[in-house]
Amino acid sequence: MHSTAPLQVLIIEDEPVTARNLQHILQEIDPAITVAAILPGVAESVNWLQQHPAACQLIFMDIRLTDGLSFEIFGQTRVEQPVIFVTAYNDYALQAFKANGIDYVLKPYDAEEISQALQKFRRFAGNGPAAGAREQVLQLMKMLQQEQPAYKQSFLVHFREKLLPLEAAQIAWFYTANEVVQACTFEHRQYTIDFTLEQLQQQLDPQLFFRANRQFIIQRRAVQEVNFFFNGRLLVRTLPEATEKILISKARVPAFKAWMNN
Known part of the structure; x- marks a missing residue:
């Protein structure tokens, strides 16, 4: 499972304990993995990606952040890296995209599922961003925004x-x-x-x-x-x-x- 070169990963997650847990699992799977940054929201992520466009090779991105859906990042800056989405919800819309090179894992984290996502990333790593991936993500954002979450009343x-x-x-x-x-x-x-x-x-x-x-x-x-x-x-x-x-x-x-x- 070890890579020939250290893998730089960006984590976009608004819960510090959850982010540290993901970082721990990643480094247990492969000690060569380093976390370039942990960012809590859309605004910080857009700013970081604009300043460091090539500082990571893979992004773990929570879907629902405090200041909005993380998909909004794609509308504000160019994301060239593959993305593994992280969610506490089994969003049906995500399943349609998993076969097209956009992966996701569910919270609470399962080390085996994260390991499989990393293996999938490494299989496709040499191919660059999947064709049309940006358009797929923007379409997925529209689908999820059209859903009306049943927030607690x-x-x-x-x-x-x-x-x-x-x-x-x-x-x-x-x-x-x-x-x-x-x-x-x-x-x-x-x-x-x-x-x-x-x-x-x-x-x-x-x-x-x-x-x-x-x-x-x-x-x-x-x-x-x-x-x-x-x-x-x-x-x-x-x-x-x-x-x-x-x-x-x-x-x-x-x-x-x-x-x-x-």
Whole structure:
């Protein structure tokens, strides 16, 4: 499985733990593989690819990023490298393209499936980008955008001795601490939610909710102001006020701005 020359891989994935897991699996499969960069969103990826057009030979690309579908990258810059898409959804549309040189793997990652995808890449590596691959990807983007994802609209939450329905639109922010997730409503009521932030990030409408950092998911209507903070970070103030500072890392700032401007 080892290549004759080190393989440079670009990972486009908005969840740091998931990206590191993929990097670990890749380097277990072949220690000669190096990761050129890990990028969290569409805007960062477009910028990096424009500045480093030949810095990698293969891209692992999550489909649904915080600031949009990763297919949007292809509409904003030229991608010459083969792409292996990564998704938590078994999108039917992807299956039609797998036979045409565009591969995909499902989350959670399976080392054997990733190994097979790498083998497929190496079989076709000398042939350059598949003919018409860019057009196929853009067509696939249109198909997936036409789908209406069934984002979560409500939660059943425990309140005293009852279960109450809580609409997602009523939630200002989600916060996790000690592996417990709390949802805070605009009325400043807090409820325990039986999901992790990673699960919520996949289930909530990305137009309304943004993964600010490892502890917070915030709703657009809750954002009252955004202040500059140390080291290129942003401090988000919400109403109701959060239990801790909500900081956007320097790397996440472009995705946050794109979300707020959308």
